[in-house]
Amino acid sequence: MNASNSKKEHLMDMNKKEIWINNTLNSIDSIEQVPVSDNLAFRLDHIYKSSQVVVYRIQPKVRWAIAAALTTLFLINVYTLSKTLKRENSEKAVFANEYFSYMNSI
Amino acid sequence: MSETEFIHLLRRRDExxxxxxxVEQRSRVFNTCFNILQSIEDGEDVCQDVFIEIFQSISKFKGDSQLSTWIYRIAITKSLEFLRKKNRKKRFGFFQSLTGQGDYELNQPANFDHPGIQLENKELSRILFAAIEKLPERQxxxxxxxxxxxxxxxxxxxxxxxxxxxxxxxxFRAKQGLQKILNTYYENNFK
Structure with missing residues (x-):
């Protein structure tokens, strides 16, 4: 008698728990959409204006001037470098010449 | 106007x-973000980010899906990124998940009160939203x-x-997971 009673209670408990779980799972079934606040609507309306990319157009004349200046700078660098290398080479040659002529005289 | 024409106008940055x-998408985007993040402030911030992203990357939209689907994807990605950043700070929770403890534990339901829930379901939905928080991202x-x-x-x-x-x-796995979490919650609180 006691065993059957406790079994019944256990079944009732299980039933109660399952009903509660199901009710909880279904508690958001009739959920409604939350309206957008005025604050958010205002923020969204201003995205377009704040996201506009400002394009600064450079005039063709200025573009050519920049290109010419950069090219001149590059050419000056190349010229100076080649001059320096040439001078270093001739100095070395003179030194070697003097050294070997000295050695020959000895 | 067809969707293709509308997308063409968006690409040309037509105001x-x-x-x-x-106007057409803000409610859907906001509600998606809000339901994932469970916070109005966070939902609004991420919703704004979503529209900025749409504006900046509309030229990359290939048109292989509907525009609304693409917008959903951005909203979900942004919300999950936001959540990940937020959760990185909760180191204790991370260690708990590493040790596997507390996976189905729901000690206290979150204090999240969804305005779109009917009054009679408020209490249960609060517990459910706290349980949803425990699910893996995709579920x-x-x-x-x-x-x-x-x-x-x-x-x-x-x-x-x-x-x-x-x-x-x-x-299926999400429902199973929720049932386990709710079962543990019931055992701890109603017995």
């Missing part, structure tokens, strides 16, 4: 088209899209770029 897009998103956005399985599949059977599996 009217963009304002129309905002959570699939469950919320199905329950709160009323998206069909095929629509969810398109948004998440997976097959319908994968959606079925995700939702």
């Amino acid at each position: 009217q088209a963009f304002q129309q897009l905002i 959570k998103v699939a469950f919320l899209l199905n329950k709160t956005e009323n998206l069909s399985y095929s629509e969810i599949a398109e948004v998440l770029e997976i097959s319908v059977s994968s959606v079925e599996s995700l939702l």
Whole structure:
């Protein structure tokens, strides 16, 4: 008698728990959409204006001037470098010449 | 106006088209973000980020899906990124998940009061939202899209770029997980 009673209670408990779980799972079934606040609507309306990319157009004349200046700078660098290398080479040659002529005289 | 024409206008950065897009999509985007993040402030911030992203990357939209699907994807990605950043700070929770403890524990339901829930369901939904928080990301998103956005399985599949059977599996596992969490909560609080 006691065993059957406790079994019944256990079944009732299980039933109660399952009903509660199901009710909880279904508690958001009739959920409604939350309206957008005025604050958010205002923020969204201003995205377009704040996201506009400002394009600064450079005039063709200025573009050519920049290109010419950069090219001149590059050419000056190349010229100076080649001059320096040439001078270093001739100095070395003179030194070697003097050294070997000295050695020959000895 | 067809969707292709509308997208063309958006790509040309037409102001009217963009304002129309905002008016048509803002409620859906905000509610998606809000339901994932469970906070109005965070939902609003992420919603704004979503529209900025749409504005900046509309030229990259290939048109291989519907515009609304693409927007859903951005909203979900942004919300999950936000959540990940937020959760990185909760180191204790991370260690708990590493040790496997507390996976099905729901000691206290979150204090999240969803304004779109009917009064008689408020208490239960609070517990359910706290349980949803415990689900893995993809299960959570699939469950919320199905329950709160009323998206069909095929629509969810398109948004998440997976097959319908994968959606079925995700939702099945999500429900199973929720049942386990709720079961533990019931045992701890009502017995």
